[in-house]
Structure formats: structure tokens, C-alpha cells
Amino acid sequence: MATLTDVIDRPTSQSGLWSWITTVDHKRIGVLYGVTAFIFLLLGGVEAGVIRLQLAVPDNTLVDPDTFNQMFTMHGTTMIFLVIMPLSASFFNFVIPLAIGARDVAFPRLNAFSYWVFLFGGLLLNASFLTNQAPDAGWFSYANLTEKPFSANQGLDYWALGLQVLGVSSLAAAFNFVVTIVNLRAPGMSLMRMPLFVWMTLVTSILLVLAFPVITVGLIELTFDRNFGTNFFVPEGGGDPILWQHLFWVFGHPEVYILILPAMGIVSEVLPTFSRKPLFGYPVVVFSGVVIGIMGWAVWSHHMFTVGLGPVAVSVFMITTMLIAVPTGVKIFNWIGTLWGGQIDLKTAMLFALGFVALFIVGGLSGVSHAVAPSDNQQQDTYYIVAHIHYVLFGGALFGIFAGVYYWFPKVTGKLLHEGLGKLHFWLYFIGMNVTFFPMHYLGLNGMPRRIYTYASEFGWDGLNLLASLGYLVLFVGTLLFIVNLMISLRKEPDAGHDPWDAPGLEWKIASPPPVYNFAKIPQVEGLDQYWIEKRRAEAEGHPITEPEALVDPSTIHMPSPSYWPLVTAIGVLILAAGMLVDTGWDYIRFPIPFIGGLISFIGIVAWANEPPAKEHAGGDHHPEAAHGGGHLAVAAVAEHPGGGATHSVRLLCSNCNNQLSSNFRFCPYCGGAVEDPAEPHHQEG
Amino acid sequence: MGLLPFRGEESRTQRARDKKGNTTHMSKRLSISRKHLLLLGLTAILLLVMACAPDAKQSTFGTSGPVAEKQLLLFNVLLWVMVAVFILVEGVLLYAVIKFRRRPGQTELPPQTHGHTALEITWTIIPTILILGLGIWSTITLFELDQPPAGADTLEVTAVGHQWWWEFEYPDADGNGKRITTANELRIPVDKAIRINLRSDDIIHSFWVPKLAGKVDVVPTRENYMWFQADETGIFYGQCAEFCGTAHAQMRFLVQVLPQEDYLAWAEGFGEAPVLSAQAQAGQTVFNGTGGCVVCHTANGSDSDAVVAGRVQGFMTSDTGIAPGPNLTDLATRVRFGAGIVDLNRQNLRQWLRDPETVKPGNYMSERAAIYQTADGRASLSESDISSLLEYLLSLK
Amino acid sequence: MAHQTEVSHHAPEEEHPTSTGINNRKLLMWVFLSSDCLFFGSLIATYMVYRGQSLVGPYPVDIIDVPITTISTFVLLCSSFAMVRALAATNENRQGAILFWLLMTAFLGAIFIGFQVYEFNLFRSEGLRIDTNLFGSTFFTLTGFHGAHVTLGIVWLLGLAWVAKKGRLGPKTALDVELAGLYWHFVDIVWIVIFTLLYLIGGFDTGPAGDPSLVPHSITGFLGLI
């Protein structure tokens, strides 16, 4: 394989499509994650729209039962695996290396690999719509409904393989972030000086590392049952569908904390910033997050209270579940403690963070009422649960994520999102969310089961269902408004400066958007909220900080070179999984395809392992400029140019070898602005 | 119980009064700020809509009998605790947000507090105590509800979940060993503990009659059971609560709670040979002959062991073979059919016989019965055959 | 970590001084192995839950041959020893020994796989396939995934041997060997657990006595343990 990597140069493009495809820069990957997941959010939202339209009136026949079943299955699966998790991953990617003062994650190529596998997994799952075989057994797809006799089409194969692929992505990302956080902290950043978001990312990543293998095994067994005639969950063969439930929820409950902890981390960054006060009870908040992560493993059977586990097992899970309210409550109280006595600035990010706290309390309290098994026997599988889900996931996770979007958008782009539109967006979401989901509590208690494609008027569920559907429209408009806000804000000139919120985190020290190398000098950390410490000290010394850390010549800092191999390996994984779905009945096609996929992955991995750094490092020393004589276009420059108020120090690199060359340039890589007074290219396209 | 917002036995006016109490209670909290006027409006709309549905048939509030009532009691207490926690925590949150807003011209930093050990301990301990208290009480209730009270005279019924209808078997319906198989309509005596054995013929379903008891799943590998007791006569509504495929939404059933004597009379009279008119007799011929109904349905008494066994086997082992069908004995005495989704009358039944798919999409009768394997899915029977069949079915009583 | 200074100007994916002093790749390997623990844990749990639940034969007692597998287990254990030698040789920069022990490890692993292939074929011929009964399903899935791990390890070792042949392994790159070693030992330990549970303890299981529905459900038993 060395021959392969000898022949194919390591990619070096810094701009254009290729640069995105081969990028290993955590910031770009973060953006890729975010954009992709946002598109999936729209898709999941459209699916929710179909659900709400169908249920707006009783006895509706807008969609047939099977379509409806596909809709809620894909809605739930999409929102959880393709929206909340990757949106969280987007923040992990963009923020974590900056927040711990690192140049990148520990394994940049593995990181790129995670993204591509996530994208392909999402596409694979949704490809089921193209063959009209979307999965339709719910997001936790209880056996034995999922077995061949009851789900004959390939929907559940798509589901199982899609989740399997997504699992590869999540695991790879989780490995990466555990190592990054444990190992790449800036000097002085001890564990108890890590920002809370970093802590929650660490806990989430560990939960992922331990939870995903369990669902992997469940999915393998399901796939074997469906395709190789095993009987893991088939009662007729002695198998037990309840085993699936155990495997799913041993994964599934930690999973819900995987969904909420990143949002809790974000909120723990936003609240102090906009209260101008450090997080109240930092060690306690950290500790409670860890405790939630641990306790999350001891409660899974609260999803199975009606299965007939017997009162002994049920009471154990009941108590452990209820006790989770304690560490969660502690977090909430400390957040309120943070607000207390502060100077609260209701920027959009802050509104979303406050909305998170307010709505999550509602979802948490309904959670505690499910935890009480005898009362859950009435609530389980009703809209009361659907209400809980959305208060914790929409009001919780998604609100937390939007708080993060408004908070870090200026760091990512250098531009502020429009505050007025943002506030409108918040209020539409806040109101729409309550109008949509609050009535569901009552609907559930009034006997409306979930996952029903229609209902009769006789039960008195009409009014509230209509109300919920109207609420959806409010959310719809809110979402459109956010898109408009994005469009408007992305078009304008950079206006954010490096630190628009007077924030405490290291990421605010550097320019917005951050240069490829992040920190010119790896920061030395003296305490929690390091940038506050620095700013306050500078202020006290009479020369307040108004400028980001000065940019430097990137060629003095060696960053990982872009690479093709993560993408190649990911494509291999996709072909491997998709190949198993090929249903020609002709084994000569069916079996070779996954094999080819496996081979491509293998080649990708070997090439990856043997890949040299980009050419110029090969010899150890920088090669002389003459080496470029051979004709590729290379541009580079160092120049000052005024743009959006700030002066950027600009330099371009040889688009082929990533090396600094003579003074030539086209545009500012940080803000996209044209640079005046271009000199001659140092050598021409040949 | 006076404090509780929802009660089973009280009159409607009482309930309305309680609800009003609820409103004032909430509005006190809501008057705190402008933003929450909105919430008030919302709550008002909500209560309005709630008031439009006073007679919710499947509500978990209008309970009857000890099991559902204990579960409701627990929920009500929880609800109030949660409402209290909600008001307290959200109240403090709101207060903090309003009180500590950043005022223009504030340049000095606020006091940089970092934590407070005593506070941390307090707000760890208080919820813990609250939770443990609730937890212990819940555990007690849980064990209490597990079994019917010792020594109670119980009626045993086996409920079998099928995609997508319910079968009820009484091993000893009348106290004299009479065995009854019926479907989609469970008849039980009032004031008597009923033990339901839950079995599945195919996949997981969940047996739920909200007003009588919380649900218990029907799992193919498990011998689950539940019990309840109805304190009043009348019809109670139930529904399958575990997603079970295409027609999950239509897998409903009724529970008829009869006075003891009426129940006994029904049990004893069940399955007596019906009186058949000439047309009904013609219908019976179709039923047993060209219609092929008898392949799946019994109409003259309980299913024999062999039939039951054959059906359970047959369903699982063949894709298109026999599906067990609801036992149609005494069909005409039922209130509804199609697993509790439509009223039993001539018109609906005719529609069902013509094309079940239009009544209940996905059902296994239209999917599998030979007579519906036509291009348009409509029965390959003449109208007069259908009329005779109708006549026959409606004579089954 | 003596060689660190030489490469420390490289990107984070290469060796860097780390916050904890643990090498990144090594930590990655540990995190991966902890994940893999849960993977095998779940497969083993499935086996345990379904122990004695097969409705039809052949049952373990009819099939399992403890002596043969004891031999293959011994071979696998020896391979772990070879692995230790390979790492030692790398640290001591004995080029010939590196290559020899790496190949030896791979060879012993391959013998283990050979035994497994033989065993699988034997079982098949005796009527146990993956779809025969729960024993077959759990047995082949668990041991099959273990075998896949070993196979992957062999490929990895051969790759290393190839590098060693070019003389590129030595104290500076000992980590490359150490990581393979960690993986190899892990897979080995997992086998010990599997061997104990599936062969020594479960190998004599007979079929359910009488009516299978009377066998107490082992999931309930499993939960009772918690």
C-alpha cells in the first residue's frame, strides 16, 4: 500500500470543494456536522408535520396507516440519531479543541472519518424512502414485530444497518473526544479547570463508548434473525423479544443522557456569560453531571414497567430512576444560583438557555411521574410520554443546542446572528412548543395511546389534537425564521469581533473565525474561566484587551495535512452496509458488493496508516521554493487588509503543498474579502 | 381526596369546581409577569378545550375500582408534588431573571460568587427525602396492586392478543366449568375481582382499560397477568397500547360490566343454538361453504382445544394460511365489532362483509380470506349471499 | 517516550506531549478496548440468558469437545507469550527476533483460527448450524465475532511483520507493537472468559427437560441477580 500512498500525493487544497472533502480541520468538520444535521432537522420536522396533519382531525385519511408508521419511526430515529447527536457533535468538534487550548482533536483524520460515516449512515437510512421501504416499527423497534413474518419488507434492514453505520461514526467520534479531552488540554488546565461544556462532552463521550456496543450487539442479532434464520428474538425458536428490550434500553437510557448532557454543558457556558458571573457551584455541577452519567446505567427498565418484570425488579428500577431527579435538580438549582445576583443580559442565546431550564424542568417532572411504576402503568405508551419526550428533547436538548448556535455563531463565522429575528425565533419556539406539546400531557392522561394513525371522535381528543397541530405551524414559522436569520447574517460583513459576549472561555481569545492553527501560542491556564482572568487582570492593569491574539504565519505551525483516506474508508463502510441491502436474489451480486466495500475500507485504512505528511514535510525540512517550479498554481501572501473593522493578517499557502511562498494572494482566508494590491504569482500554472 | 384535581366518583359539578380551584391556583403564579400572561391565556384555552371533553371514554381520571383508583391517587399526589416543585423552581427562576436583569450603565461586575456549601447540601437533601418518601409509598402501592386481595373470589379470564383484535377465553365462566370463547367484548360481573391472564398469539400487545387499571403487556414468551375490579356497571373502553403494526390504532375493545345476575345469565345462555329464519339458514350455508368463513371463525360455541391449537400454530407457520378469527358465537348481542371500532348494525356489517379493508385498513380478514383475494379487494360473493350472511350473523344471539 | 522530541513538531495526530503523559494512541486503544468489553459483554449476556433454552438439539453436551478446544486455547495463550517476546525484542531492537516473534504470534493465532474452522465444520456436520437452535445462534455469533477479532489481529501482526522486515521497527516505534499487543492480549483474555463459560461450564448443558415452557425464564433469573 505504500506504493499507493507514494503515488497519490497528500491533498493540500485550502479552499474550494476539495478542501472541504479532504479537510481534517476540526472547525470545518464541526461546520459540516452542523449543516448536515440541520438539514436532517428540517427533514425530521417535515415528518413531524405529516404526523400532526394526519392527527389534526379525527378519522383523517390524509396518509395511510403504513405511511404514518414510517413517519413516526423515521421522525424519532432522525431526530435522535441524525439531529441531536450530530448537532452535539458539531459543537464538540468546533468548540472542544478551542476550549481546551488545543490545535485540533487528537486524531484529525479519524474525526473526518466520523463525519463521513455519519453522513453516509443518514443517507442510507433515508434511502429507504426511495425504495418505499422505510422502517415502520418505531424508533426502538421492539421485537418480535421486527421479525420477518411481521415486517417482511426491507425497512428494518435499512434501519438496523443504518444505525449500525451511525454507531461506527459515533464510536469513532467518542474515542476521539475522550482522548482529546484527557490528553490535549493546554498546560495548566487541570480537570477541575475544564469548562463545563468540556466536562459534559467527556461524560457524553464515555457514555457513547460504553453504550453503543450494546445496541450494536442487539442490531447484529436482529440482522441475523432477519437474514440468517437465527432465533434470538423469535418466540417460536425459544428466543425472547424481551431480550431486545433489555439490550435496547441498556443502550437507550444512557442514550437520552447522551442527548441532554451536551445541551446542559452548553447552557452551563451561556448562563454565566450572560449573567457576568462564574458558574455557581462548579464542582457540584461537574460532579452531578458525572453522577447522572453513572446512574443512567441503573435505570433502563423504567421503559419496561408494563412488561411484567415482577414487583421486585420494578421497584428497584423505580427508585433508581426517581433518584436521578436529585443530581439533575442540583444542576438546575446551581444554574439558578448562577443567575442570582448577576447582571442578566437577555440576548437570544441567553433566552434559549433560560428556555432550556424552564422547559426541561417540566419534562423532568413528568419524567419523575413516569418513574413511579403504578402511575406509569397508566401513562406508558400514551401521549403523556410523547409530551415528556418533547419537553426533554425539544425543550431541553434542542433549546440548549440553539442557545449554543446563537452563542458560538459569531466565533464560527465572525458575524452575529440578528438579535431581533433571533428573539422572535425564540418566542415562536417557546410558545409553539408549549402549544404543541403541553396539551399532549392531557391527551395522554385522557387515554390517547401514542403511535396511532387515527382516532375516533368519541374519545374527546379532537380539540387538543387540533391545538397541537396548530402549535406545529408556529414551530414551522419559527424554523423558517431561523433560516432567514442565517441567510441574512451570513451575507453581511463580519461584525462580531473576537469576543462579542465578554465570555470566559479560551475560544474567545482568538480571532473570529479562528485561524486554522487556533492558537498562535498554546495558552497557559491559571484557573477556571481563563479568559475572564486574563481580561480582568489586563483591565486592572489599565490596558484592557480589545484585540484577539495576533495572527501568525501559519507555516510556522505544523497542522495535520488534509487527507483522502477517511473519505475512502467511509465510502467502503457505506458500500459494505448498503451491499447487504441489495436484494437481487442473485448471490453473485449480493455477496461481492459488501466484500468490495470491505476491501475499499481496508485499502483506505492501510493507506491511512502509511500516509506520509504532506510533501514538504517529507524530508523533514522545508523544501526550497524552487521545488515548485514544476508548474502548479501556488499562491501565498502576507498582508494586512482592513475588513469589517478588524485588520486581518493574511497569508495564502501553496495550494498544492501547503507551504508558504512568495507574496501573492487572492482573498482573505478568514473573511473572504478581496485583498488589495496583488503581486505576481510566484509561478504559473503550467 | 378533596384536594385532588381529578376524581372518579364525584359529580360533574364537583369536578368543575375543582378545576376552577385549579385555575385560580395557577393564575396566582401566572400573574407574576407579562410574559406569563401568555401562559395564562394558554392555560385558559387548555381548560376550555378540556371542558369540552368532560365525558372522555378512555380517560385515566374517571376511574372505577380499586386498582385504577390507587394508581390515580398516586398520580394525583405526584401531580401536586410536581406542581408545587414546578411553581417553586420556575417561580424562583423567573424572579431571578426579572430581578437581576442587567440595567443600562452597569459596568461594575456583579459579586463573583462561586458557590455555597450549605445551600448545595440543602438542595441535595430535600429532594432526596421527598423522592425517598414518594418512592417508598410507590413501592408499597406497587406490591399492593400486584395480586388480587387474598381470599377474594376471582373470575379468571384469558385475554389473547392477536394482530389486531382481542380474544377472551373464560375457562370457567359460570362457576360450573362452562368454557366460553368470545372476542373484542369482555363481559364481567360488577364488584368482583377479575384476573386476566395475558397471552399473545403473535407479537407484543398491551392490554389497557384506563378506567379499570393500568396496562400490562401481552408478550408471546410470558405468562403475564393483571387484575382489576369494576365498582360500577356500564361499558368501559380499552385499547391496545403497544405498537403492533398496521392496524394498531384500531385494536380496541369493550368491557361490559354487568350486574352479577345479568352476567350469570349471559354466561349460562352463551352459545345456545340461535333461531334461524330461512334466509339466515341460507346465510349459514354460505358461512360454512362458499364464504369459507368457517375456516377462521366459529359461530356455534367455544373453540375446541384442537381448533385453538391449530390456529395458533397455523398463524405462525404459514404466511397466507389460516388466521385465527374472532369467535362469532352470539355476535348479535355485541355492541360493536371490528375490535371495538364500529357499531354493530346492519349497515356497518354489510360494509365489513363487502370489503373489510374500507372499515379497518390492514386487517387480516381481507388480507387472507379467500373471498377477498379479488382485484379490487371486494368480496367475491353475490349481494344476496351477503344479505343472507348478514341475516345469519345478526341472528347469532 | 524517548523519541518524542524528534517528532513533536508534527500534527496532534502524531506524538505530542500530552496532558496525562499517556500517549494518545495508547489511550485510544484503551478506550476502544473498554468499548469492546461491552460488545463482548453483551454477546456473552445473550449466551447466558439463552443457556439451556434451546428447544431442539443438538445441545452443548452433544457437541462441545472440551479437550480439543483446550488445546486451541493453550495455543492462543502461547501466542500471547510470543507477543510479549515480540514487544521485548522491539524494545531491545533485536531485528531478527522482532520479525520472528511477530510471525510466531500470527502463526499461533492462525492455528487457533484453524482449530475454530475445524470446530465449526465439525459442528455443522453434527447438525448444529447458526439457525438450528438458540445454542447454535449464540455459540456461533459469540465465537464467530471472537474469531473475527483474532483474524483482524493476525492481519495486523502480518502488517507489522512486513514493516519489521523492512527494519522499520525498533525502540522508537515500539508503540506500534505495543498497541497490537494490547489488542492481542485483550482478545486472548476474552477467549479465556468464553472458554470458561461456553466450554467448561456450559459445555455439559443438556436440553430442557420436558416442556420448554416450564423452564423458568432465565431473563427473570438474570434480573434477579441485579
Ligand code: HEA
Ligand atoms: C433528553 C432526553 C431525556 C431526559 C433527560 C430524560 C429524563 C428523565 N426521564 Fe425520560 N425519556 C426520554 C428522554 C429523556 N428522559 C425519552 C426519549 C423517552 C421515551 C422513549 C420512548 O418510549 O420512545 C423517555 C421515557 C421515560 C420513561 C419511560 C416512560 C414509559 O415509556 O412508560 C421514564 C420512566 O421512568 C422516564 C423517566 C425520566 C426521568 C426520571 C428523567 C430524569 O432524568 C429527569 C430529572 C429532572 C427533573 C426531575 C427536573 C429537575 C429537578 C428538580 C427541579 C429537582 C426537584 C425535583 C423533584 C424533587 C422531583 N423517561
Ligand code: HEA
Ligand atoms: C429531538 C427530538 C425530537 C424533536 C426535535 C421532535 C420534534 C417534533 N415532534 Fe417528535 N418525537 C421524537 C423526537 C423529537 N420530536 C421521538 C423520539 C418520538 C418517538 C417516535 C416513536 O414513537 O418511535 C417522537 C414522536 C412524535 C409524535 C408522536 C407520534 C406518535 O406516537 O404517533 C409526535 C406527534 O405529534 C411528534 C411531533 C413532533 C413535532 C410537532 C415536532 C416539532 O417540534 C418539529 C419542529 C420542526 C419543524 C417545525 C421543522 C420545520 C421544517 C421546515 C421549516 C422545513 C422547511 C422545508 C425546507 C426548507 C425544505 N413527535
Ligand code: CUA
Ligand atoms: Cu396490538 Cu397495538
Ligand SMILES: [Cu+2]
Ligand atoms: Cu429512560
